[in-house]
Amino acid sequence: MNTGTALIRRLIAELGEDAVLTAASDVGGFTEDFRGRYKADALCVAQPATTEQVSFVVRACAESGTPVLPQGGNTSLCGGSIPSTEGARPVIVSLARMRRVRHIDAANGSMEVEAGCVLKAVQDAAAEVGRLYPVSLGAEGSCQIGGTLSTNAGGTSVLRYGNTRENVLGLEVVLADGSVWNGLRGLRKDNTGIDLKQLFIGAEGTLGIITAATLKLHPLPTHQSLAWFAPVDPEAALRILGMFQERCGSSLSAYELMNARQLELVIGHVQNRRNPLDGKHAWHVLVELSNSRGADAMDELLVQTLELAAEAGLIEDAIVASSDTQRASLWEIRHSVTEANKKAGVGLTTDCAVPVSAVPRFIASASEAVRDIVPNIDLVIVGHMGDGNVHFIPMFSFDEWRAMPDAAATGATLRRRVNDVAHQLGGTFSAEHGVGQTGLQEMAHYKSDIELTLMRAVKQALDPKNLMNPGRLVP
Amino acid sequence: MNTGTALIRRLIAELGEDAVLTAASDVGGFTEDFRGRYKADALCVAQPATTEQVSFVVRACAESGTPVLPQGGNTSLCGGSIPSTEGARPVIVSLARMRRVRHIDAANGSMEVEAGCVLKAVQDAAAEVGRLYPVSLGAEGSCQIGGTLSTNAGGTSVLRYGNTRENVLGLEVVLADGSVWNGLRGLRKDNTGIDLKQLFIGAEGTLGIITAATLKLHPLPTHQSLAWFAPVDPEAALRILGMFQERCGSSLSAYELMNARQLELVIGHVQNRRNPLDGKHAWHVLVELSNSRGADAMDELLVQTLELAAEAGLIEDAIVASSDTQRASLWEIRHSVTEANKKAGVGLTTDCAVPVSAVPRFIASASEAVRDIVPNIDLVIVGHMGDGNVHFIPMFSFDEWRAMPDAAATGATLRRRVNDVAHQLGGTFSAEHGVGQTGLQEMAHYKSDIELTLMRAVKQALDPKNLMNPGRLVP
Structure with missing residues (x-):
C-alpha cells in the first residue's frame, strides 16, 4: 500500500466513505474550473463537515507529506482552486459541507459563519435581521465565504464598503500542523499584537485553511x-x-x-x-x-x-x-458579464487596478499596446471604475483561438502588455481575482525581491514543511 | 571607546551633530511620557530627515547589536514610546523631521505623507483639496502619522470610517536589516500575495520602522x-x-x-x-x-x-x-477628556472593547468588579460606544494614590479585574491604545499559546536579531 492509498484509507476511517471522493466521475467537478481552462489530478477530495475534521485531514496530510489544496465554490477566474499539473497530487479539501450560520448579533453588526456558506446565503441571512453583508459579485450564488476570504474578493460594492478584508472581524483557521487557531472575535477594535487574521485573508490557502469567520455587518440600506x-x-x-x-x-x-x-x-x-x-x-x-x-x-x-x-x-x-x-x-x-464572455469566446481576462485618476490613461494605453500586436482585436472592457479596477479583456472567437498557431503564448504576451501598462501607472496585475495559476509568472516578474523575500519568510514561518497549497501565491 | 560611543559617533558623522541628541537636557522629552508615568534612558535620540537616513541608523544599530525604538509624537497612553527600564538602552529614532506631504491625488482619494507628519497637518492638507482623512483623536495636534500607523489608532470616527488600518493604502518601511521596502501604492484593490503592510500596522515598531504611507482619503462631508x-x-x-x-x-x-x-x-x-x-x-x-x-x-x-x-x-x-x-x-x-483626567488625578486608564451589544453589561459588571476591591472608588467612563470601545477608568486623587501602601499593585489588580470582565464578554484589553508597556503582562495572560506562537514566528521571520523594539508587543 503506497502513501497515497494509506492516507485515503485514514481519511475514510475518520470522515466516512461518502466524504472522501476518489472516483474520476466524482472528483471531476473539483479538478476542473468552470470555464474549462484548468484541469489536473488530485489524490482525492475530502469533504469535512466540522473544524475538527478539517484539522484531522490537515494533520494526516502533514504526517504523510501530502500537499493540501482548500477549495470553496470553485469559481476562481485564475485557476486558483484547481491543482497544478506539476508536483505531487494534493488532497483537495472542499469546505462545502461546512455551511452553518453559527450566530448573528444584529446589535453588534456581526455574524459568525462557516467557510462553506455560499455568499448569497450569507447576504440573505444578514438581510433577515435588517443588516447588510456588503460583498457582492457575479458568482455570489455559488462562491463560498471561505473562497472570498482566501482571495480577498472585491466585487461591485468596494467603493462604499471596501474589499472582503475590510469586512472581517475574526477568523478560525486550521494551521499547517493541523492545530486550530480560534480568532473568532466580534470586535470593531482590537490592538493586541500582530493582526493575525490579515495573514490568512488573501493567502489563497497557502498559510492555513479558513474554516469560519466573524463577518462585519452594516445597516441595511432601505x-x-x-x-x-x-x-x-x-x-x-x-x-x-x-x-x-x-x-x-x-x-x-x-x-x-x-x-x-x-x-x-x-x-x-x-x-x-x-x-x-x-x-x-x-x-x-x-x-x-x-x-x-x-x-x-x-x-x-x-x-x-x-x-x-x-x-x-x-x-x-x-x-x-x-x-x-x-x-x-x-x-x-x-x-452577466462573466457568463456572456464565457459564451462569446476566449477572453484573456485581466484584472488590473490603477489609481482611479489614471483609469482613462490605462484604457487608452492598454488598447494601443494590445493593438500593436493584434491590430483589429476585439476589446471587451468592464470594471469597477470607482476602485480603479478595470477588467481589460482582449477577446478571441473560439475559431480564431483554435486557428492561432501559438495561442497560449500569444495570450500570455497580450496579458503581459496590459499588465505592463498598469505597472507603469503605479498599478497592479491582480486587483481582486488573486494570483491563482494565471498570476504566478506575473508575481515573479513584477514584485520586488524585497517583497518576495518577506512573503517567503512569512510562508516559511507558518508552513515550514511547505504543504499548504505549495507553489502558489509566492513563486 | 565602547560600542555605544562608537555608534553615536557613526550616527553623528552621517546625520550631523544636531540630529543626534545625547545630553540629558535634550533627550528628556523623548525618554518620559507626557503623563510622567514612564521614564527610562536611551543611548541617544537620532533624528533622521530622510528614509535613507533612517535606513542608515537601523543598519548601524543592527551592525552594533543595538536595539531601536521608533518614536512619533510621544503621546502613547501605555508607555509605548518610552524605553524599558530593563535591557540594553535603545537608540530612539524620532521621525519628527520627516514631515513632508509628498503628494496628494484628490481624484484618486489618496495622499503620500512622511511618518513624522502631525495628524492634524494631514487632516488639514486633505481638507484643502476637498478630501477627508478621517482618523481623529484627542492628541491629533501632536501625534504623528507614523505613531498612529504603528498603533493602528482608533479615535472618534471609527464607527463610520474604520481604524487607521482601514485608511492606509500603502507603506514605506525600513526593515530590520536597514533595507527599505517600498510598498507605497495608491490602489483601492491589490491582491498580489500576502498583504505585507498589514504586518507593520499596529506592530508598534517591532518589525520595522514605517517612514511613509499612502493614506486613503474620503469625500469631505460638507x-x-x-x-x-x-x-x-x-x-x-x-x-x-x-x-x-x-x-x-x-x-x-x-x-x-x-x-x-x-x-x-x-x-x-x-x-x-x-x-x-x-x-x-x-x-x-x-x-x-x-x-x-x-x-x-x-x-x-x-x-x-x-x-x-x-x-x-x-x-x-x-x-x-x-x-x-x-x-x-x-x-x-x-x-478634552485626556487633559482633564491627567489633571484630576491618577486614572487607571483601560481600553477595553466588547461586542457593541455587550457594552451595558460590561459597564455594569466592571463597576461591580472594581468596587468589590475599592468600595467607593471614583469611576470615570468615556468611550466610543458605536465601536464597543469603553475607557473604564478607576480614578484616584493624587493624595489617595500617594497614600496607598502598594499603589502600583492595586492599580494592576484593578486593571486586571476590568480586563477580565471584557474577556469574559468576548472582548479585548486593548482596543485602540496598543500594548505598549502597560499591556505586556495582559498579552501574556489573555492570549492563547497558539496566537503568541504565531506572533513570535512572524517576529522571528522579520527581525531575526530581535533588535526592533525588543521585548515589546509579544511577551
Whole structure:
C-alpha cells in the first residue's frame, strides 16, 4: 500500500466513505474550473463537515507529506482552486459541507459563519435581521465565504464598503500542523499584537485553511437609486465620478464602467438582457446611490448630478431606474458579464487596478499596446471604475483561438502588455481575482525581491514543511 | 571607546551633530511620557530627515547589536514610546523631521505623507483639496502619522470610517536589516500575495520602522449635525444607537458615551468647558451625522430620531447644536477628556472593547468588579460606544494614590479585574491604545499559546536579531 492509498484509507476511517471522493466521475467537478481552462489530478477530495475534521485531514496530510489544496465554490477566474499539473497530487479539501450560520448579533453588526456558506446565503441571512453583508459579485450564488476570504474578493460594492478584508472581524483557521487557531472575535477594535487574521485573508490557502469567520455587518440600506448613462469617454466618466463623490459622499455605493462591446456580448449571449439606452454609445456607466432615507430625495440627487454632467457636455444619454424591477434588470446586465464572455469566446481576462485618476490613461494605453500586436482585436472592457479596477479583456472567437498557431503564448504576451501598462501607472496585475495559476509568472516578474523575500519568510514561518497549497501565491 | 560611543559617533558623522541628541537636557522629552508615568534612558535620540537616513541608523544599530525604538509624537497612553527600564538602552529614532506631504491625488482619494507628519497637518492638507482623512483623536495636534500607523489608532470616527488600518493604502518601511521596502501604492484593490503592510500596522515598531504611507482619503462631508443628549442608562444608549443606525445608515459618524463624572472632570479641569444640558444627568452621548447634502435635512433626521427615543422613554434631555461654534464646543468637551483626567488625578486608564451589544453589561459588571476591591472608588467612563470601545477608568486623587501602601499593585489588580470582565464578554484589553508597556503582562495572560506562537514566528521571520523594539508587543 503506497502513501497515497494509506492516507485515503485514514481519511475514510475518520470522515466516512461518502466524504472522501476518489472516483474520476466524482472528483471531476473539483479538478476542473468552470470555464474549462484548468484541469489536473488530485489524490482525492475530502469533504469535512466540522473544524475538527478539517484539522484531522490537515494533520494526516502533514504526517504523510501530502500537499493540501482548500477549495470553496470553485469559481476562481485564475485557476486558483484547481491543482497544478506539476508536483505531487494534493488532497483537495472542499469546505462545502461546512455551511452553518453559527450566530448573528444584529446589535453588534456581526455574524459568525462557516467557510462553506455560499455568499448569497450569507447576504440573505444578514438581510433577515435588517443588516447588510456588503460583498457582492457575479458568482455570489455559488462562491463560498471561505473562497472570498482566501482571495480577498472585491466585487461591485468596494467603493462604499471596501474589499472582503475590510469586512472581517475574526477568523478560525486550521494551521499547517493541523492545530486550530480560534480568532473568532466580534470586535470593531482590537490592538493586541500582530493582526493575525490579515495573514490568512488573501493567502489563497497557502498559510492555513479558513474554516469560519466573524463577518462585519452594516445597516441595511432601505433605498437604492440607480441610473445607467453613457459618458462621452472614460475621461468624462472620471469627472462625473468626482461630481458624484462630492455631492453624494458615502451614499455613492457603485460606479461600474463597461464599453459598448461588453454590453453587446451580454445582450447577445444572455437571455432577457436589453440595452437600457436608445441607440449605440461607446461607453456605459451604472451608478448606484443607497442609504436609509427617502427614495425621492436620492432619486432627485441622482438626477441633479446627471443633469450637471449633461450640462458640462459629459453625457450622451441617461436613464434613472424607476422601479425595483428596473433596478434589478440593470444590475443583471452587470452581473452577466462573466457568463456572456464565457459564451462569446476566449477572453484573456485581466484584472488590473490603477489609481482611479489614471483609469482613462490605462484604457487608452492598454488598447494601443494590445493593438500593436493584434491590430483589429476585439476589446471587451468592464470594471469597477470607482476602485480603479478595470477588467481589460482582449477577446478571441473560439475559431480564431483554435486557428492561432501559438495561442497560449500569444495570450500570455497580450496579458503581459496590459499588465505592463498598469505597472507603469503605479498599478497592479491582480486587483481582486488573486494570483491563482494565471498570476504566478506575473508575481515573479513584477514584485520586488524585497517583497518576495518577506512573503517567503512569512510562508516559511507558518508552513515550514511547505504543504499548504505549495507553489502558489509566492513563486 | 565602547560600542555605544562608537555608534553615536557613526550616527553623528552621517546625520550631523544636531540630529543626534545625547545630553540629558535634550533627550528628556523623548525618554518620559507626557503623563510622567514612564521614564527610562536611551543611548541617544537620532533624528533622521530622510528614509535613507533612517535606513542608515537601523543598519548601524543592527551592525552594533543595538536595539531601536521608533518614536512619533510621544503621546502613547501605555508607555509605548518610552524605553524599558530593563535591557540594553535603545537608540530612539524620532521621525519628527520627516514631515513632508509628498503628494496628494484628490481624484484618486489618496495622499503620500512622511511618518513624522502631525495628524492634524494631514487632516488639514486633505481638507484643502476637498478630501477627508478621517482618523481623529484627542492628541491629533501632536501625534504623528507614523505613531498612529504603528498603533493602528482608533479615535472618534471609527464607527463610520474604520481604524487607521482601514485608511492606509500603502507603506514605506525600513526593515530590520536597514533595507527599505517600498510598498507605497495608491490602489483601492491589490491582491498580489500576502498583504505585507498589514504586518507593520499596529506592530508598534517591532518589525520595522514605517517612514511613509499612502493614506486613503474620503469625500469631505460638507454638513455635520450634532446633538448632545442624556440617555436614561447605557442600555438606553445602546437602543438609541440602533435607532440611529437603522435610520441614518452611513451618515452616522460618531456616537460617544461618557458618564456624569467624566463630564464633571472636563468642566472642572479644562477652561471654557460647560455642561451642554441643564441639570445633572448620569449619562451623556454625543452623536454626529455627516454627509454632503443639506444641513436642514440632516438636522431634521437627528431631531426626529431623538424624538422617537424620547417617546420611548430612553432620553432625559437633549440639545441639537445650531451653529458651527456650538458644534465645535461640544466636540471640545469630548476631546478634552485626556487633559482633564491627567489633571484630576491618577486614572487607571483601560481600553477595553466588547461586542457593541455587550457594552451595558460590561459597564455594569466592571463597576461591580472594581468596587468589590475599592468600595467607593471614583469611576470615570468615556468611550466610543458605536465601536464597543469603553475607557473604564478607576480614578484616584493624587493624595489617595500617594497614600496607598502598594499603589502600583492595586492599580494592576484593578486593571486586571476590568480586563477580565471584557474577556469574559468576548472582548479585548486593548482596543485602540496598543500594548505598549502597560499591556505586556495582559498579552501574556489573555492570549492563547497558539496566537503568541504565531506572533513570535512572524517576529522571528522579520527581525531575526530581535533588535526592533525588543521585548515589546509579544511577551
